[in-house]
Amino acid sequence: MLRFRATLAYDGSAYQGFQRQAEGIPTVQWAVECAICKITKQDVTLLAAGRTDTGVHAVGQVITFDVEWRHDPAVLLRALNAVLPDDIALQDIQRQDGFHPRYDAVSRRYCYTVIHAPQRHPLWHKRAWYVHQPLNHNVMQQTAAAFVGQHDFAAFGNPPQGSNTIRQVFASSWRYEQQEQIQIYRYTVEATAFLHHMVRRMVGIQVEVGRGALDFSQFMMIFQSADLARNQFIAPPQGLVLEKVRYSDDNE
Known part of the structure:
Protein backbone atom coordinates (compact mmCIF):
# COMPACT_ATOMS: atom_id res chain seq x y z
CA MET A 1 0.00 0.00 0.00
CA LEU A 2 1.40 3.37 -1.06
CA ARG A 3 0.62 6.78 0.43
CA PHE A 4 0.06 9.61 -2.03
CA ARG A 5 0.08 13.31 -1.21
CA ALA A 6 -1.82 15.66 -3.50
CA THR A 7 -2.82 19.31 -3.79
CA LEU A 8 -6.50 19.78 -4.50
CA ALA A 9 -8.39 22.74 -5.97
CA TYR A 10 -12.16 23.04 -6.01
CA ASP A 11 -15.11 25.36 -6.40
CA GLY A 12 -17.14 24.62 -3.30
CA SER A 13 -20.40 26.13 -4.55
CA ALA A 14 -22.12 22.82 -5.32
CA TYR A 15 -20.90 20.91 -2.25
CA GLN A 16 -22.00 20.62 1.36
CA GLY A 17 -18.47 21.24 2.58
CA PHE A 18 -15.38 19.09 2.28
CA GLN A 19 -16.03 16.29 4.77
CA ARG A 20 -17.98 13.21 3.73
CA GLN A 21 -21.50 13.12 5.20
CA ALA A 22 -24.51 10.84 4.94
CA GLU A 23 -25.02 8.95 1.70
CA GLY A 24 -26.43 11.11 -1.07
CA ILE A 25 -25.09 14.41 0.26
CA PRO A 26 -22.54 15.88 -2.18
CA THR A 27 -19.21 16.77 -0.58
CA VAL A 28 -15.73 17.29 -1.97
CA GLN A 29 -14.32 14.31 -0.08
CA TRP A 30 -17.06 12.05 -1.42
CA ALA A 31 -16.42 13.16 -5.01
CA VAL A 32 -12.66 12.59 -4.78
CA GLU A 33 -13.01 9.22 -3.06
CA CYS A 34 -15.44 8.11 -5.76
CA ALA A 35 -12.94 9.12 -8.45
CA ILE A 36 -10.09 7.23 -6.75
CA CYS A 37 -12.28 4.14 -6.42
CA LYS A 38 -13.25 4.34 -10.09
CA ILE A 39 -9.61 4.48 -11.25
CA THR A 40 -7.95 2.12 -8.76
CA LYS A 41 -10.91 -0.20 -7.97
CA GLN A 42 -10.07 0.34 -4.29
CA ASP A 43 -12.08 1.97 -1.50
CA VAL A 44 -10.18 4.77 0.21
CA THR A 45 -10.65 7.31 2.99
CA LEU A 46 -9.02 10.67 2.40
CA LEU A 47 -7.10 12.63 5.01
CA ALA A 48 -7.09 16.41 4.53
CA ALA A 49 -5.31 19.45 5.93
CA GLY A 50 -8.63 21.09 6.77
CA ARG A 51 -12.38 20.78 6.43
CA THR A 52 -13.84 23.66 4.47
CA ASP A 53 -17.49 24.60 4.96
CA THR A 54 -20.35 24.59 2.47
CA GLY A 55 -19.63 27.05 -0.34
CA VAL A 56 -15.97 27.59 0.58
CA HIS A 57 -13.36 27.11 -2.15
CA ALA A 58 -9.74 25.92 -2.25
CA VAL A 59 -6.73 26.16 -4.50
CA GLY A 60 -4.29 24.63 -2.02
CA GLN A 61 -6.09 21.93 -0.04
CA VAL A 62 -3.70 19.05 0.75
CA ILE A 63 -4.91 15.46 0.92
CA THR A 64 -3.48 11.97 1.28
CA PHE A 65 -4.81 8.52 0.46
CA ASP A 66 -3.41 4.98 0.47
CA VAL A 67 -3.75 2.69 -2.55
CA GLU A 68 -1.97 -0.06 -4.43
CA TRP A 69 -0.58 1.54 -7.62
CA ARG A 70 2.14 0.19 -9.91
CA HIS A 71 2.36 3.07 -12.37
CA ASP A 72 3.93 6.52 -12.25
CA PRO A 73 2.15 9.12 -10.05
CA ALA A 74 1.72 11.30 -13.14
CA VAL A 75 -0.45 8.59 -14.69
CA LEU A 76 -2.63 8.56 -11.59
CA LEU A 77 -2.91 12.36 -11.69
CA ARG A 78 -4.12 12.37 -15.30
CA ALA A 79 -6.52 9.50 -14.72
CA LEU A 80 -8.14 11.07 -11.66
CA ASN A 81 -8.54 14.48 -13.27
CA ALA A 82 -10.19 12.81 -16.25
CA VAL A 83 -13.01 11.45 -14.07
CA LEU A 84 -13.34 14.16 -11.41
CA PRO A 85 -16.16 16.71 -11.79
CA ASP A 86 -15.29 19.93 -13.62
CA ASP A 87 -15.29 21.89 -10.35
CA ILE A 88 -12.65 19.67 -8.66
CA ALA A 89 -9.08 18.99 -9.86
CA LEU A 90 -5.83 17.66 -8.45
CA GLN A 91 -2.97 20.08 -9.06
CA ASP A 92 -0.12 17.69 -8.29
CA ILE A 93 0.52 14.30 -6.74
CA GLN A 94 3.54 12.51 -5.26
CA ARG A 95 4.50 9.52 -3.14
CA GLN A 96 5.13 10.48 0.49
CA ASP A 97 5.12 7.71 3.07
CA GLY A 98 4.31 8.66 6.66
CA PHE A 99 2.91 12.06 5.73
CA HIS A 100 -0.18 13.46 7.48
CA PRO A 101 -1.73 16.56 5.86
CA ARG A 102 -3.23 17.92 9.06
CA TYR A 103 -0.76 17.07 11.80
CA ASP A 104 2.35 17.83 9.72
CA ALA A 105 1.12 21.28 8.67
CA VAL A 106 2.88 24.31 10.15
Whole structure:
Protein backbone atom coordinates (compact mmCIF):
# COMPACT_ATOMS: atom_id res chain seq x y z
CA MET A 1 0.00 0.00 0.00
CA LEU A 2 1.40 3.37 -1.06
CA ARG A 3 0.62 6.78 0.43
CA PHE A 4 0.06 9.61 -2.03
CA ARG A 5 0.08 13.31 -1.21
CA ALA A 6 -1.82 15.66 -3.50
CA THR A 7 -2.82 19.31 -3.79
CA LEU A 8 -6.50 19.78 -4.50
CA ALA A 9 -8.39 22.74 -5.97
CA TYR A 10 -12.16 23.04 -6.01
CA ASP A 11 -15.11 25.36 -6.40
CA GLY A 12 -17.14 24.62 -3.30
CA SER A 13 -20.40 26.13 -4.55
CA ALA A 14 -22.12 22.82 -5.32
CA TYR A 15 -20.90 20.91 -2.25
CA GLN A 16 -22.00 20.62 1.36
CA GLY A 17 -18.47 21.24 2.58
CA PHE A 18 -15.38 19.09 2.28
CA GLN A 19 -16.03 16.29 4.77
CA ARG A 20 -17.98 13.21 3.73
CA GLN A 21 -21.50 13.12 5.20
CA ALA A 22 -24.51 10.84 4.94
CA GLU A 23 -25.02 8.95 1.70
CA GLY A 24 -26.43 11.11 -1.07
CA ILE A 25 -25.09 14.41 0.26
CA PRO A 26 -22.54 15.88 -2.18
CA THR A 27 -19.21 16.77 -0.58
CA VAL A 28 -15.73 17.29 -1.97
CA GLN A 29 -14.32 14.31 -0.08
CA TRP A 30 -17.06 12.05 -1.42
CA ALA A 31 -16.42 13.16 -5.01
CA VAL A 32 -12.66 12.59 -4.78
CA GLU A 33 -13.01 9.22 -3.06
CA CYS A 34 -15.44 8.11 -5.76
CA ALA A 35 -12.94 9.12 -8.45
CA ILE A 36 -10.09 7.23 -6.75
CA CYS A 37 -12.28 4.14 -6.42
CA LYS A 38 -13.25 4.34 -10.09
CA ILE A 39 -9.61 4.48 -11.25
CA THR A 40 -7.95 2.12 -8.76
CA LYS A 41 -10.91 -0.20 -7.97
CA GLN A 42 -10.07 0.34 -4.29
CA ASP A 43 -12.08 1.97 -1.50
CA VAL A 44 -10.18 4.77 0.21
CA THR A 45 -10.65 7.31 2.99
CA LEU A 46 -9.02 10.67 2.40
CA LEU A 47 -7.10 12.63 5.01
CA ALA A 48 -7.09 16.41 4.53
CA ALA A 49 -5.31 19.45 5.93
CA GLY A 50 -8.63 21.09 6.77
CA ARG A 51 -12.38 20.78 6.43
CA THR A 52 -13.84 23.66 4.47
CA ASP A 53 -17.49 24.60 4.96
CA THR A 54 -20.35 24.59 2.47
CA GLY A 55 -19.63 27.05 -0.34
CA VAL A 56 -15.97 27.59 0.58
CA HIS A 57 -13.36 27.11 -2.15
CA ALA A 58 -9.74 25.92 -2.25
CA VAL A 59 -6.73 26.16 -4.50
CA GLY A 60 -4.29 24.63 -2.02
CA GLN A 61 -6.09 21.93 -0.04
CA VAL A 62 -3.70 19.05 0.75
CA ILE A 63 -4.91 15.46 0.92
CA THR A 64 -3.48 11.97 1.28
CA PHE A 65 -4.81 8.52 0.46
CA ASP A 66 -3.41 4.98 0.47
CA VAL A 67 -3.75 2.69 -2.55
CA GLU A 68 -1.97 -0.06 -4.43
CA TRP A 69 -0.58 1.54 -7.62
CA ARG A 70 2.14 0.19 -9.91
CA HIS A 71 2.36 3.07 -12.37
CA ASP A 72 3.93 6.52 -12.25
CA PRO A 73 2.15 9.12 -10.05
CA ALA A 74 1.72 11.30 -13.14
CA VAL A 75 -0.45 8.59 -14.69
CA LEU A 76 -2.63 8.56 -11.59
CA LEU A 77 -2.91 12.36 -11.69
CA ARG A 78 -4.12 12.37 -15.30
CA ALA A 79 -6.52 9.50 -14.72
CA LEU A 80 -8.14 11.07 -11.66
CA ASN A 81 -8.54 14.48 -13.27
CA ALA A 82 -10.19 12.81 -16.25
CA VAL A 83 -13.01 11.45 -14.07
CA LEU A 84 -13.34 14.16 -11.41
CA PRO A 85 -16.16 16.71 -11.79
CA ASP A 86 -15.29 19.93 -13.62
CA ASP A 87 -15.29 21.89 -10.35
CA ILE A 88 -12.65 19.67 -8.66
CA ALA A 89 -9.08 18.99 -9.86
CA LEU A 90 -5.83 17.66 -8.45
CA GLN A 91 -2.97 20.08 -9.06
CA ASP A 92 -0.12 17.69 -8.29
CA ILE A 93 0.52 14.30 -6.74
CA GLN A 94 3.54 12.51 -5.26
CA ARG A 95 4.50 9.52 -3.14
CA GLN A 96 5.13 10.48 0.49
CA ASP A 97 5.12 7.71 3.07
CA GLY A 98 4.31 8.66 6.66
CA PHE A 99 2.91 12.06 5.73
CA HIS A 100 -0.18 13.46 7.48
CA PRO A 101 -1.73 16.56 5.86
CA ARG A 102 -3.23 17.92 9.06
CA TYR A 103 -0.76 17.07 11.80
CA ASP A 104 2.35 17.83 9.72
CA ALA A 105 1.12 21.28 8.67
CA VAL A 106 2.88 24.31 10.15
CA SER A 107 0.42 26.93 8.86
CA ARG A 108 -2.65 27.54 6.70
CA ARG A 109 -3.33 30.60 4.56
CA TYR A 110 -6.79 31.81 3.57
CA CYS A 111 -7.93 34.64 1.32
CA TYR A 112 -11.33 36.33 1.51
CA THR A 113 -12.73 38.67 -1.16
CA VAL A 114 -15.20 41.48 -0.50
CA ILE A 115 -16.50 43.74 -3.27
CA HIS A 116 -18.44 47.00 -3.42
CA ALA A 117 -20.06 48.29 -6.61
CA PRO A 118 -23.07 50.42 -7.58
CA GLN A 119 -24.90 47.17 -8.37
CA ARG A 120 -24.21 43.56 -7.49
CA HIS A 121 -22.23 41.73 -10.18
CA PRO A 122 -23.30 38.20 -11.29
CA LEU A 123 -19.76 37.07 -12.17
CA TRP A 124 -18.67 37.67 -8.56
CA HIS A 125 -21.73 35.98 -7.08
CA LYS A 126 -19.95 32.77 -6.04
CA ARG A 127 -16.52 34.32 -5.48
CA ALA A 128 -17.04 37.31 -3.18
CA TRP A 129 -19.20 38.99 -0.56
CA TYR A 130 -21.02 41.96 -2.09
CA VAL A 131 -21.43 44.84 0.40
CA HIS A 132 -23.60 47.87 -0.28
CA GLN A 133 -21.37 50.49 1.36
CA PRO A 134 -17.82 51.50 0.40
CA LEU A 135 -15.29 50.44 3.04
CA ASN A 136 -12.49 52.31 4.79
CA HIS A 137 -9.43 50.36 3.70
CA ASN A 138 -7.08 52.14 6.13
CA VAL A 139 -9.06 51.33 9.25
CA MET A 140 -9.45 47.71 8.12
CA GLN A 141 -5.67 47.49 7.81
CA GLN A 142 -5.52 48.63 11.43
CA THR A 143 -7.91 45.90 12.56
CA ALA A 144 -6.05 43.29 10.49
CA ALA A 145 -2.74 44.20 12.13
CA ALA A 146 -4.27 43.69 15.58
CA PHE A 147 -4.71 39.98 14.85
CA VAL A 148 -0.98 39.33 14.27
CA GLY A 149 0.73 37.43 17.07
CA GLN A 150 -0.44 34.87 19.61
CA HIS A 151 -3.89 35.64 20.98
CA ASP A 152 -7.00 34.05 22.41
CA PHE A 153 -9.48 33.93 19.53
CA ALA A 154 -12.41 32.61 21.58
CA ALA A 155 -14.52 35.53 20.30
CA PHE A 156 -14.06 34.24 16.74
CA GLY A 157 -14.98 30.57 16.85
CA ASN A 158 -15.05 27.22 18.58
CA PRO A 159 -12.06 24.86 18.53
CA PRO A 160 -12.56 21.71 16.43
CA GLN A 161 -11.66 19.60 19.45
CA GLY A 162 -10.66 20.37 23.01
CA SER A 163 -10.93 23.81 24.55
CA ASN A 164 -7.78 25.60 23.35
CA THR A 165 -8.65 28.83 21.53
CA ILE A 166 -5.12 30.26 21.44
CA ARG A 167 -3.81 30.69 17.90
CA GLN A 168 -0.65 32.16 16.39
CA VAL A 169 -1.35 34.48 13.45
CA PHE A 170 1.69 35.08 11.23
CA ALA A 171 0.17 37.49 8.70
CA SER A 172 -3.07 39.45 8.42
CA SER A 173 -3.66 42.23 5.89
CA TRP A 174 -6.04 43.75 3.33
CA ARG A 175 -5.24 44.57 -0.29
CA TYR A 176 -7.38 47.04 -2.24
CA GLU A 177 -7.82 47.35 -5.99
CA GLN A 178 -10.39 48.78 -8.36
CA GLN A 179 -11.64 47.28 -11.63
CA GLU A 180 -13.77 49.88 -13.39
CA GLN A 181 -16.65 50.49 -10.94
CA ILE A 182 -15.91 47.47 -8.74
CA GLN A 183 -13.96 48.07 -5.53
CA ILE A 184 -12.20 44.86 -4.45
CA TYR A 185 -10.95 44.23 -0.92
CA ARG A 186 -8.92 41.05 -0.43
CA TYR A 187 -8.08 39.84 3.06
CA THR A 188 -5.22 37.37 3.55
CA VAL A 189 -4.53 35.64 6.86
CA GLU A 190 -2.04 32.92 7.76
CA ALA A 191 -1.97 31.09 11.10
CA THR A 192 -0.94 27.82 12.69
CA ALA A 193 -4.57 26.70 12.61
CA PHE A 194 -8.06 28.19 12.74
CA LEU A 195 -11.14 27.78 14.88
CA HIS A 196 -14.45 26.88 13.25
CA HIS A 197 -15.69 29.91 11.26
CA MET A 198 -12.74 31.94 12.59
CA VAL A 199 -11.73 33.55 9.29
CA ARG A 200 -15.32 34.40 8.37
CA ARG A 201 -15.84 36.03 11.78
CA MET A 202 -12.57 37.94 11.43
CA VAL A 203 -13.76 39.26 8.08
CA GLY A 204 -17.28 39.96 9.31
CA ILE A 205 -16.24 42.19 12.20
CA GLN A 206 -13.62 44.00 10.10
CA VAL A 207 -16.24 44.86 7.49
CA GLU A 208 -18.39 46.29 10.30
CA VAL A 209 -15.48 48.54 11.24
CA GLY A 210 -14.77 49.35 7.60
CA ARG A 211 -18.31 50.55 6.97
CA GLY A 212 -18.38 52.58 10.21
CA ALA A 213 -20.84 50.47 12.23
CA LEU A 214 -18.12 49.78 14.83
CA ASP A 215 -15.09 51.84 15.76
CA PHE A 216 -11.65 50.41 16.48
CA SER A 217 -12.07 50.51 20.26
CA GLN A 218 -15.32 48.52 20.02
CA PHE A 219 -13.58 46.00 17.77
CA MET A 220 -10.77 45.57 20.31
CA MET A 221 -13.25 45.22 23.17
CA ILE A 222 -14.97 42.34 21.39
CA PHE A 223 -11.64 40.76 20.39
CA GLN A 224 -10.26 40.90 23.94
CA SER A 225 -13.50 39.72 25.55
CA ALA A 226 -12.84 36.12 24.42
CA ASP A 227 -16.63 35.79 24.30
CA LEU A 228 -18.11 34.34 21.12
CA ALA A 229 -21.58 35.56 22.09
CA ARG A 230 -20.38 39.16 21.69
CA ASN A 231 -19.29 38.64 18.08
CA GLN A 232 -22.33 38.04 15.90
CA PHE A 233 -20.61 39.22 12.71
CA ILE A 234 -19.87 36.44 10.23
CA ALA A 235 -19.08 36.80 6.55
CA PRO A 236 -20.84 34.48 4.05
CA PRO A 237 -18.85 31.47 2.81
CA GLN A 238 -18.52 32.18 -0.92
CA GLY A 239 -15.72 34.74 -0.59
CA LEU A 240 -13.37 32.36 1.24
CA VAL A 241 -10.57 30.35 -0.37
CA LEU A 242 -8.05 28.01 1.26
CA GLU A 243 -4.95 29.17 -0.59
CA LYS A 244 -1.99 27.35 0.90
CA VAL A 245 -1.01 24.81 3.54
CA ARG A 246 2.64 25.01 4.56
CA TYR A 247 4.88 22.18 5.73
CA SER A 248 8.39 22.11 7.14
CA ASP A 249 9.70 20.35 4.03
CA ASP A 250 8.31 22.94 1.59
CA ASN A 251 10.92 24.38 -0.76
CA GLU A 252 10.01 28.04 -0.26
